[in-house]
Amino acid sequence: MAKRVKITGERGRWIAEAEGHWLAVLHTSWRKFPNGYFDPMTGAKVDGKRHAEFVEALRREPFVILQRDKPGSLDRDGYVGIFTFENLQIGADGSVGLTLIARYADPID
Numbered sequence: 001m002a003k004r005v006k007i008t009g010e011r012g013r014w015i016a017e018a019e020g021h022w023l024a025v026l027h028t029s030w031r032k033f034p035n036g037y038f039d040p041m042t043g044a045k046v047d048g049k050r051h052a053e054f055v056e057a058l059r060r061e062p063f064v065i066l067q068r069d070k071p072g073s074l075d076r077d078g079y080v081g082i083f084t085f086e087n088l089q090i091g092a093d094g095s096v097g098l099t100l101i102a103r104y105a106d107p108i109d
Helices: 049-060
Strands: 003-005 007-009 015-018 021-027 036-039 063-069 076-090 096-107
Touching: 007 063, 007 076, 015 049, 015 063, 021 036, 021 049, 049 076, 049 096, 063 096
Parallel strands: 003 096, 021 063
Antiparallel strands: 007 015, 015 021, 036 096, 063 076, 076 096
């Protein structure tokens, strides 16, 4: 069973803190079941601070946070958990692809 951790995010920020680490936050809307993930970053500002911080966290940490999106939007409706990942691909257009490997931790509600 996965352990439970406190995840603290800030509105408008693409990373969140868990156990002293700042991890990239992924949206369930872009999950490709069973283990794929691809965010085309359509409409996102990929040449700004938030995207740079997000990509830096993906490259630095072996974990990501998956957030549950509210239906029809990318607004947060809670966290699914923290996952390990591999096969990180950052496109020239700022898109992000990767493979989720295993659940590392569940969020403390």
